[in-house]
Amino acid sequence: MSLQQRSIFFLQLLALLISITSSIPNPNPEFPCQPPHLNSYPFCNTSLSITDRAQSLISLLTLEEKIHQLSNNASAIPRLGIPPYQWWSESLHGIASNGPGVSFDGRVKAATSFPQVLLTAASFNRTLWFKIGLAIGIEAKAMYNVGQAGLTFWAPNINIFRDPRWGRGQETPGEDPMVVSAYAVEFVKGFQGEPWRGSGNLRDRFGRKRALRGYNDEDDDRLMNSACCKHLIAYDLEKWMNFSRYSFDALVTRQDMEDSYEPPFRSCIQQGKASCLMCSYNAINGVPACARGDLLQKARNEWGFKGYITSDCDAVATIKEYQNYTRTDDDAVALVLKAGMDINCGTYLVRHTQTTIEEGKLQEKDIDRALLNLFSVQLRLGLFDGDPRKGQFGELGPQNVCTTEHKMLALEAARQGIVLLKNDNKFLPLNRNVVSSLAVIGPMANNISNMGGGYTGVPCEPMSFFKGLQGYVKEASFASGCSDVPCESDAGFNEAIRTAKKADFVIVVAGLDLSQETEDHDRVSLLLPGKQMDLLSSVAAASGKPIILVLTGGGPLDVSFAKGNPNIASILWVGYPGEAGGKALADVIFGDFNPGGRLPMTWYPESFTKVAMNDMHMRADPFRGFPGRTYRFYTGNRVYGFGQGLSYTNFTYKLLSAPRKLSLSRSFTGTSTNVGDMDGSHVVMLFSRAPKKIEGTPENQLIAFDRVHTSSYGSTETSILVNPCNHLSIVDQQGERILPLGEHVLTLGDLVHSVLIET
Ligand SMILES: *[C@@H]1O[C@H](CO)[C@@H](O)[C@H](O)[C@H]1NC(C)=O
Numbered sequence: 001m002s003l004q005q006r007s008i009f010f011l012q013l014l015a016l017l018i019s020i021t022s023s024i025p026n027p028n029p030e031f032p033c034q035p036p037h038l039n040s041y042p043f044c045n046t047s048l049s050i051t052d053r054a055q056s057l058i059s060l061l062t063l064e065e066k067i068h069q070l071s072n073n074a075s076a077i078p079r080l081g082i083p084p085y086q087w088w089s090e091s092l093h094g095i096a097s098n099g100p101g102v103s104f105d106g107r108v109k110a111a112t113s114f115p116q117v118l119l120t121a122a123s124f125n126r127t128l129w130f131k132i133g134l135a136i137g138i139e140a141k142a143m144y145n146v147g148q149a150g151l152t153f154w155a156p157n158i159n160i161f162r163d164p165r166w167g168r169g170q171e172t173p174g175e176d177p178m179v180v181s182a183y184a185v186e187f188v189k190g191f192q193g194e195p196w197r198g199s200g201n202l203r204d205r206f207g208r209k210r211a212l213r214g215y216n217d218e219d220d221d222r223l224m225n226s227a228c229c230k231h232l233i234a235y236d237l238e239k240w241m242n243f244s245r246y247s248f249d250a251l252v253t254r255q256d257m258e259d260s261y262e263p264p265f266r267s268c269i270q271q272g273k274a275s276c277l278m279c280s281y282n283a284i285n286g287v288p289a290c291a292r293g294d295l296l297q298k299a300r301n302e303w304g305f306k307g308y309i310t311s312d313c314d315a316v317a318t319i320k321e322y323q324n325y326t327r328t329d330d331d332a333v334a335l336v337l338k339a340g341m342d343i344n345c346g347t348y349l350v351r352h353t354q355t356t357i358e359e360g361k362l363q364e365k366d367i368d369r370a371l372l373n374l375f376s377v378q379l380r381l382g383l384f385d386g387d388p389r390k391g392q393f394g395e396l397g398p399q400n401v402c403t404t405e406h407k408m409l410a411l412e413a414a415r416q417g418i419v420l421l422k423n424d425n426k427f428l429p430l431n432r433n434v435v436s437s438l439a440v441i442g443p444m445a446n447n448i449s450n451m452g453g454g455y456t457g458v459p460c461e462p463m464s465f466f467k468g469l470q471g472y473v474k475e476a477s478f479a480s481g482c483s484d485v486p487c488e489s490d491a492g493f494n495e496a497i498r499t500a501k502k503a504d505f506v507i508v509v510a511g512l513d514l515s516q517e518t519e520d521h522d523r524v525s526l527l528l529p530g531k532q533m534d535l536l537s538s539v540a541a542a543s544g545k546p547i548i549l550v551l552t553g554g555g556p557l558d559v560s561f562a563k564g565n566p567n568i569a570s571i572l573w574v575g576y577p578g579e580a581g582g583k584a585l586a587d588v589i590f591g592d593f594n595p596g597g598r599l600p601m602t603w604y605p606e607s608f609t610k611v612a613m614n615d616m617h618m619r620a621d622p623f624r625g626f627p628g629r630t631y632r633f634y635t636g637n638r639v640y641g642f643g644q645g646l647s648y649t650n651f652t653y654k655l656l657s658a659p660r661k662l663s664l665s666r667s668f669t670g671t672s673t674n675v676g677d678m679d680g681s682h683v684v685m686l687f688s689r690a691p692k693k694i695e696g697t698p699e700n701q702l703i704a705f706d707r708v709h710t711s712s713y714g715s716t717e718t719s720i721l722v723n724p725c726n727h728l729s730i731v732d733q734q735g736e737r738i739l740p741l742g743e744h745v746l747t748l749g750d751l752v753h754s755v756l757i758e759t
Pocket residue numbers: 039040045046047048
């Protein structure tokens with residue numbers, strides 16, 4: 001046989017072996033609807049509609065089998081060839097290890113760790129948000145295909161960052177409902193695979209365009225992955241004083257509900273088309289979130305939600321056990337299933353649903369209703385289409401995780417998000433040809449374990465700040481100053497001072513990590529933890545050199561002392577910058593990237609901690625000394641404001657066309673001019689102040705934003721379409737949206753322009 005004949009022979013032999021093995025019934029299938037079950041059941045028949053397939057599957061199940069589907073750890077149904085399914089996987093800013101659905105123990109050992117969401121939000125760049133959602137979505141599906149993740153992920157977290165002490169504010173896109181909504185829409189569209197509706201292309205790892213087996217035109221409902229808008233609703237307190245998220249009753253006015261708490265969820269569903277909602281632990285006005293049938297139904301009936309509703313983990317058990325809202329377990333189970341919740345994270349429903357039915361508190365049809373939502377999502381994901389590697393996106397695998405493209409995007413996100421808060425006499429950027437030695441000080445400066453904040457997985461190539469800076473300055477030295485972030489001892493101060501004195505330039509990395517703010521843990525102070533402030537002041541005073549202060553963490557910090565201290569030349573906020581944070585910071589400090597991030601939340605002074613965190617009011621109330629919350633309503637002093645952020649250059653604005661009167665949508669056009677000698681991106685933010693005709697009118701409201709790139713001494717034109725009803729309306733105390741007549745004041749940087757709304 002020639003070489004060619006021999007290889008043909010072997011190929012034929014191989015094909016024969018494959019056909020023999022695939023005809024042997026598989027008693028423990030990895031995936032449903034594999035041979036011999038493929039197409040033998042109507043629920044496996046891809047020619048039928050999703051609803052028909054789901055209903056057919058429900059009709060085949062016993063009550064016990066049905067009940068075992070009501071947990072995140074859904075049981076196998078061996079007689080139908082259905083393996084178990086784990087509904088709980090996490091993907092907040094990269095595939096995370098928090099949920100049991102994800103494993104890094106397999107062919108995929110790591111996944112791209114993007115910055116924590118709050119820093120990504122600071123870029124105010126919708127394209128970036130979308131691309132990150134898409135990149136995480138591709139890695140998710142790739143990990144699913146090799147058995148290392150589910151397809152149902154519980155991200156994004158879109159509760160607004162209401163109070164600066166909130167331990168999970170870092171996970172959110174900030175305090176502004178409109179910005180949070182915009183982030184939610186972009187992330188969800190990318191993550192769920194919106195671009196492949198109809199048809200689509202994906203580049204493989206060599207950058208070649210390759211058609212994916214995407215959706216068919218009629219498969220409008222198909223999903224690459226499922227994203228979950230969480231936590232519905234008014235959830236933004238972990239554990240503060242004697243309040244706990246498990247029993248907290250959030251008292252929310254109709255006005256605040258309508259214009260602050262609800263908008264991100266509405267957008268996440270209506271425009272983002274998310275396929276999951278998570279109801280939260282807390283109660284809202286006396287009723288536990290997962291029992292708020294009115295809200296769950298509103299999502300389906302008014303916002304057009306198509307998907308499944310999961311409880312937060314054990315959030316049904318807490319209704320009875322922590323909130324004492326029902327007397328028995330069965331009452332809690334009946335309550336949530338009748339309200340419209342579909343699945344429980346935990347085992348509570350599996351344990352109590354049978355008796356609830358026997359007692360007549362619940363009917364089997366209530367479970368069938370939930371199962372229809374659950375199976376429909378699984379079917380839309382292709383979970384019942386046989387081997388996923390042969391189906392839509394089946395080509396994705398380990399080669400699509402931690403790609404150069406995704407790692408570059410993580411770097412790009414950190415660079416775009418970093419916020420320059422202070423820069424006396426243009427101290428930054430440093431010139432790498434001038435800096436011969438550098439001291440890098442602080443407990444987080446040389447530690448990669450906290451770079452991503454909450455919900456981090458295993459990063460591909462994490463780089464510490466110190467390592468990133470060493471890439472620019474060979475003679476760099478590190479001293480931790482404090483042994484850890486809580487910084488209870490000054491034992492390391494002398495070493496830090498010695499290190500600082502020996503170097504030309506000094507960078508101090510201070511701020512927060514997860515020991516200060518995390519799930520189940522809110523802060524009580526806005527000051528730097530422990531003796532960090534002393535460390536900074538001693539290094540600044542003793543070294544006699546201007547300090548570059550780098551602040552980490554999500555929650556706002558009262559750094560008034562640093563803001564006013566002439567020894568501290570520059571301040572940068574880097575959030576939790578993800579795996580590429582070290583390089584991103586160095587690129588900004590040495591001017592290879594001109595910072596353009598803006599704070600997505602207000603930085604309050606320490607005195608704000610007098611405000612009760614459990615007070616959910618957004619609007620100020622001078623009669624009881626309540627200062628209000630977020631830039632829209634807060635009336636007190638601030639350390640740094642929402643939207644603040646400097647650049648290495650300045651930008652000036654000019655309005656080219658701006659109507660004076662508005663009845664229909666009209667375009668406002670302006671130019672931004674970069675009046676400095678460095679190219680840069682910056683965020684155009686258009687605010688509006690409505691005439692104060694009704695109680696509770698916001699002080700100011702962001703109505704549009706756009707990140708634009710402008711080269712040195714160049715100009716960029718931006719047009720913003722303003723729709724009076726969408727952008728200039730406000731919500732009254734009854735929760736109704738109205739458009740106040742009179743002068744609305746629009747501001748764009750220093751420019752002020754008023755617009756008249758007439759009848
Ligand atoms: C799948 O459903 C289609 C449409 O009802 C039907 O024509 C076909 O016979 C079904 N396939 C199998 C294998 O039952």
